[in-house]
Amino acid sequence: MISYASDGGGVGPHFDSYDVFLLQAHGQRRWRIGRQKDLTLVKGLPVKILADFQPEQEYVLDPGDMLYLPPGWAHDGVAVGECMTYSIGFRQPARDEMVRELLQRVADDATDLVGDAAYRDPGQPATAQPALVPEAMLEFARDAVERALNQPDHLALLLGELMTEPKPNVWFGDGDGAGRVDGGVRLDRRTRMLYDSRHVFINGEGFRATGADARLMRALADARQLGAAQVQRLSNGARELLEQWRQAGWLHGR
CATH class of the missing domain: 2.60.120.650 (Cupin)
Structure with a gap:
């Protein structure tokens, strides 16, 4: 401010x-x-x-x-x-804020994380207390939630995407068309880029990265730029990503 x-x-x-x-x-x-x-x-x-x-x-x-x-x-x-x-x-994230954001993202991915199997109780006997919530249903719900949360790699992915999500008042125009990624790149000043041991995150999107690509993408996140020689060491797929990010205005070529 x-x-x-x-x-x-x-x-x-x-x-x-x-x-x-x-x-x-x-x-x-x-x-x-x-x-x-x-x-x-x-x-x-x-x-x-x-x-x-x-x-x-x-x-x-x-x-x-x-x-x-x-x-x-x-x-x-x-x-x-x-x-x-x-x-x-x-600003640092508060615990309650982080829980709200991450649980919402977990909910969005619920089907992929735990499947869509329906609750069944074929062994439930007739009861004189039809309003009583069965213990088996509570266990079914508990198991579903624990399965969704007990996936460290997915949680790490969601956290990185959350931490790099641009603020609502930040937007990117299309790439300016100037320069080429082969000549080196620099991140746009509005771009947020982070990484962990398995992923690279940029502006709310997460990617798995290994080997030389991971090392070079981490260098881009830390230094906010890569030289032409570094770009040339990237795989074809990684260079295609750079070009997509350039077209989105997330980074600029030289």
Whole structure:
């Protein structure tokens, strides 16, 4: 986020639940920070402003200076003259958020993971309690859920796809047509690319990768570019993937 303020301007004392780097781009901004214990907020405001901010330290940032704030540290920035500050946040997934996202993806793949066999109870005797849920049905449901979740490789695939999924406000146009992948490639700045021991992930899609292709794709994810000589060492299938990604605007040729 880019924050512009005139002299004396600022949001007010607040805190974030993630790591924040405050990079001063223009002018000066005075920051007061502290490990706030009282998190009571001012009522009736559209933003979460601390009611009783107790700063412990103070810094004035000049252009090029950066201030790091751990999660939960309260901070209040006030412009010293006209200024502009870049706020760079590193969000981490919460456990409940990750469970919701991963379980939804598991549900989408349920038939492939556990099949579509129907529940059967041919041995169920006649009962005077027809509203009672049978223990066998509970066991059937438990077994289905455990089978769906007890697949580490598939869970790793879903996690990588989740972590590289572009945000809703990010979109890619068709490739610009310039350059060729054979001459080397660089990832578009909007592209997210990760990998694990078995997969490569890019913009919400996952691929199995082994051997030289895996090593080179990991190099692309880390360095965000590959030279012509590296591209030439890829298999034909991997180079075809690069071309598809170029056409989608995910990377650019040279």
